[in-house]
Amino acid sequence: MKIVVVGSGNVATHFARAFRASGNDIVQVYSRNIAHAQVLASQLDAQAINRFADLADDAHLYLLAIPDDALYEVVSQISPKQGIVVHTSGSVPMDVLKPLSAKIGVVYSPQTFIKSLEMNYSELPICLEASSSEVLQTLKKLVIPASKNIYDISSEQRRKLHLAAVFVNNFVNALNATGQDLTRENGVPFDILFPIMASTAERAKQGDLWQLQTGPAARGDKQTIANHRKLLSSDPEKLQIYDLMTALIQSHTRCK
């Protein structure tokens, strides 16, 4: 399959590598910045371009792996003559691609990608949506060799999945960062908490997570909560998080 990749960032890089590894031909990489296009294109034996006028018009698939706001812009600027057009966004509906082709779809992975890190694509969850069962089959053939975890997910489901990913990834990282701040303030190595962080992630696979909730809030341990609030009395930002997370936990685990 001949594939044109629009974008040269983290998602574009990993999807292009995965698709190539499963036997496809990446013919072009587009980026506004030609140097960025060249870096990725050279890894894929592809042509680097930075003008939409140079887009190949005979590719089987156009992969738009670009930020959401850029996506709307690009949709208004390109007009592929044939082929399937897909985007990779968690929060943009598939239908924004309608002006471009009758054959459209979405290839979204709720995973964080970092260009410079190797990834095991066989574990990567891939959420597919397509304008027809024919297009869906083609996308499955494209990605299944790369990943064992393929899901059919509608635009409506995907935007809430993307939101859920913000909670379990971005927001969790912010809590971990706050934990890191607290250890640093006290000259304690953050490493001490690596095992419990790994256990917390592991526990997330074990069932209903409100049932598995532990700690002073879930136990209703008022003395410990009062002690923690006192420790945070000079740090209103952390205290606010503490109070809100404690209330959230108690609304799901107490008084039931």
Added chain:
Amino acid sequence: MKIVVVGSGNVATHFARAFRASGNDIVQVYSRNIAHAQVLASQLDAQAINRFADLADDAHLYLLAIPDDALYEVVSQISPKQGIVVHTSGSVPMDVLKPLSAKIGVVYSPQTFIKSLEMNYSELPICLEASSSEVLQTLKKLVIPASKNIYDISSEQRRKLHLAAVFVNNFVNALNATGQDLTRENGVPFDILFPIMASTAERAKQGDLWQLQTGPAARGDKQTIANHRKLLSSDPEKLQIYDLMTALIQSHTRCK
């Protein structure tokens, strides 16, 4: 070393097993509920007791592995004639044990323990505090065969470490649970998010976590944040968490 264990819960069970595995002799297990004491004692070839009057007075170590409020109560009720007395609490200062012995200490692990699950004790982080360097050496000899990760942590450091553990374990679990709710509301399998949760925990080992913060809040992606807030408009509890976590991230990653 002859050890008396006061308590029969998750922490008591795992510490008793770990200390026995490294060649110590657990002579007694105390619990208010004799049946609970018997369950643990039978695994350790120890005597089960439920009256403080029956406590052996010739043990080398008394391990008080009980909840914080019970700890204060027990301290007022026992009077060992000799030996080291330690507790296992993250938030209680070592000095509450002073009435009991000149040789006191704390053996605390910021890890969650579940009786029914086997654990690899060699990875377990152990925070030690002791009333003298002699007692500290004894505790190190006791635990080092079981764990490679021993830290000297003062009472002052420990209570903030315990608070940090609440953030990275209890509060993170609550965010994961919220993510689970969001996927269920939309008929999406939560499994899709297992890889990203594992990556988030893995990333916590990589350096300064505010530097590694990603997502719409860190990028200042107003459109996506507005879309997410709209999705949560009928769920004030989740919206409040969303807004506060977004503000927390932005106060640490934007406008610097």
